[in-house]
Amino acid sequence: MKYLLLIYADEQAYEAMSEEERHEMYAAYDELMKDLAARGQALAGDELAPTSTATTVQVRNGERMVTDGPFAETKEQLGGYFLIDVADLDAAIDIAARIPSVHAGSIEVRPLVDG
Numbered sequence: 001m002k003y004l005l006l007i008y009a010d011e012q013a014y015e016a017m018s019e020e021e022r023h024e025m026y027a028a029y030d031e032l033m034k035d036l037a038a039r040g041q042a043l044a045g046d047e048l049a050p051t052s053t054a055t056t057v058q059v060r061n062g063e064r065m066v067t068d069g070p071f072a073e074t075k076e077q078l079g080g081y082f083l084i085d086v087a088d089l090d091a092a093i094d095i096a097a098r099i100p101s102v103h104a105g106s107i108e109v110r111p112l113v114d115g
Contacts, residue, residue, distance in 0.1 A: 001088060001111060003109055003112065005081060005092065005110075006078055007082075010076055036095065050077075056069065
């Protein structure tokens with residue numbers, strides 16, 4: 001079953017990290033991705049650019065509205081994702097708990113619609 005693991009974290013906390021802390025975090029992400037790839041569970045995964053680069057599009061009553069930034073004002077921002085293929089929700093949760101940002105943010109585990 002395929003799951004999207006959405007990584008939410010505070011962008012300001014990331015910006016406040018030292019270069020060494022970032023290096024350690026990225027090394028942990030690299031290790032996790034290599035492990036998932038070796039198990040055949042990794043389908044994709046990427047870091048997203050900061051929310052300051054986001055654009056939100058809505059259409060209401062036939063009118064297109066385009067605004068800068070993410071749609072929702074939240075304390076944590078969507079910073080990246082993993083797309084995985086695992087046996088079940090428990091396996092997806094186990095992987096989500098291994099994502100380095102889980103210690104300061106949260107990981108949303110969402111199944112893909114089988115189509």
